[in-house]
Amino acid sequence: MKFKRFIQLAGVAIALAAATNAxxxxxxxxxxxxxxxxxxxxxxxxxxxxxxxxxxxxxxxxxxxxxxxxxxxxxxxxxxxxxxxxxxxxxxxxxxxxxxxxxxxxxxxxYSYGEGLVVPKSDTKNYASAEDLKGEVVGAQVGTAYVDALRKTGIFAEVKAYDTLPDILRDVNTGRLKAGYGDYPILAHNLRLGLFPEVRLVESYKPMTVGTIxxxxxxxxxxxxxxxxxxxxxxxxxxxxxxxxxxxxxxxxxx
Missing domain, CATH: 3.40.190.10 (Periplasmic binding protein-like II)
Structure with a gap:
């Protein structure tokens, strides 16, 4: 019986060692x-x-x-x-x-997409390109590809850099910002949630920076x-x- 018990304990020890070394x-x-x-x-x-x-x-x-x-x-x-x-x-x-x-x-x-454009709902103009906002103050998220691309056009009075897209949407929603740029699917998702009721995603806008995630x-x-x-x-x-x-x-x- 002692020998059988020894064999059982030895088997347990081997199994534990194998698990430890895995x-x-x-x-x-x-x-x-x-x-x-x-x-x-x-x-x-x-x-x-x-x-x-x-x-x-x-x-x-x-x-x-x-x-x-x-x-x-x-x-x-x-x-x-x-x-x-x-x-x-x-x-x-x-x-x-x-x-x-x-x-x-x-x-x-x-996944592939380009930037989207958001404006206050009270602005009903069908913007097609960045040129349509020449001389305006617009916003984009810091660290994104859009900030530099928008600034390089030289057509805006200012391109404000925001920490997050919701920050941009809040300023557009309250009318503090003429227009905002960001990842199209993310902007669309935020607006579907109904958190920014005074913001409109401009469907007529054609993105100038298209890329892949x-x-x-x-x-x-x-x-x-x-x-x-x-x-x-x-x-x-x-x-x-x-x-x-x-x-x-x-x-x-x-x-």
Whole structure:
């Protein structure tokens, strides 16, 4: 009986040792923003960052063999946080612009769109381009591709830089700002929520900066980039990406 008990205990010890020596799943820190719905946003009910890009990087991690820890931060700090090793991945409403590609690398495209234009509802003019707002004071979110693009046109009296899109929408809503620019799907989502009843999204406006959202990594993390792209391709092929886009009201427009 003692020998049998010894064998049982030895078996338990071996099992525990195997479990202890099993490699733990890699946890990667993912930078996302509390504003940017439906791509990323702060869910006040759970006090966590949710949205399309959170769902997507979570599914990519499941397929590629890593788990994610979402780190909330302002959009303008994402790239610096990545290059400074505070985070490992950017998964937010970030366009893969030429300027950003000089600093970090991006995955294959996730979703494509351009900037949208919002004005007070009392302004019923059908603006078609930035030229139609020549000499006006307009706003755009700091850190986005739109701020520099709008300033380089030289046609505005001023391009104010705002921390968040809701800040822009509030100033347009109260009439303090003539017009605001931002990611079209995010502006549309905010207005659908009915939080800014005096703001109108100008459907006649044609964007001058069109790009694709993608997942960002450090240039030194080519192995990680390869895993992300492989899983992204797989999730596009099996319909997972389409389901996530549909969930957040952006079906049929993936990159």
């Amino acid at each position: 490699p733990a799943q890699q946890v990667l820190k993912v930078g996302s923003t509390p504003t940017g719905a439906p791509f990323t946003f702060l869910d006040t009910k759970t006090n966590s960052i949710q949205g399309l890009m959170v769902d997507l990087i979570t599914e990519i991690g499941k397929d590629a063999g890593f788990s994610v820890q979402i780190e909330p931060m302002q959009f303008s700090t994402l790239v610096a946080s990545l290059t400074g090793n505070k985070i490992d991945i950017i998964s937010a409403a970030m366009l893969a612009t030429a300027a950003r590609k000089e600093i970090i690398d991006f995955s294959d495209p996730v 993608a997942i960002g990594v450090r240039k030194s993390d080519q192995e990680l980039l390869g895993k992300i792209n492989a899983s992204l391709a797989k999730l596009k092929a099996n319909g997972t990406v389409a389901k996530i886009l549909d969930k957040w009201g952006l079906g049929g427009k993936s990159g």
